[in-house]
Amino acid sequence: MKALYNVLFKRTSTFALxxxxxxxxxxxxxxxxxxxxxxxxxxxxxxxDIKDKYE
Structure with missing residues (x-):
């Protein structure tokens, strides 16, 4: 869980991305x-589904 926080949520730019x-x-x-x-x-x-009947 800590690794996920450090990679994705720690910085605002990566959080927004x-x-x-x-x-x-x-x-x-x-x-x-x-x-x-x-x-x-x-x-x-x-x-x-039905276009063959009318073409």
Whole structure:
């Protein structure tokens, strides 16, 4: 735990960079998860699933 503090949280600049990186990866994870859930729930109703019928 002390090593983690010394590497990531001791200096304000590395603390801010750690927060920004964490936010970026959290946002990407939520985006991928929500898109996957939406496409799973609406399978067969989305344009990519039915466009062959109309082209």
């Amino acid at each position: 750690t927060i920004m990186a964490s936010v970026f990866f959290f946002e990407r994870g939520v985006d991928v998860a929500s898109t996957t859930i939406f496409e799973t729930v609406n399978k067969g109703k989305l344009w990519k």
